Amino acid sequence: EYEEDKEELEGVQDFDADYAELAVFVPPVISSRQNDLRIKLCSYCFEVIIAKLMDDDPPQVTFEPEDDICRPVFVYWLSGEYELLRGSSGSFERIDSAEAQANALEYHAKLAAFKDRKFDPIDLDELKDLHC
Secondary structure: OHHHHHHHHHOOOOOOHHHHHHHHHOOOOOOHHHHHHHHHHHHHHHHHHHHHHOOOOOOOOOOOOOOOOOOOEEEEEEEOOOOEEEEEEEEOOOOOOHHHHHHHHHHHHHHHHHHOOOOOOOOHHHHHHEEO
């Protein structure tokens, strides 16, 4: 079964066969619920920076922040085929309400996109190449 999976993966353009074993056997590190939340949070971050670039009002929160979980917030933007770092921001500060989670996410999405001193601010032309 491993050899069949490896052969299938080798058919993918630009796939390095040396990493086939990792690609086949690494179990998912997050649950599907966590992955769904991650997708919603990333979508919200995109909406935040698009609104800023278009001089629009910030978007409405379209996800349910988790009141019962206090977690840090980190936003990083990756660019291009190789997903190179394009901006990042985050904090280990305790976030103990749903509203504070949404505010922190908006703040760090903008900070990572427009104020990371290691990079020029992100512009509209780059959106098609961004990953969150």
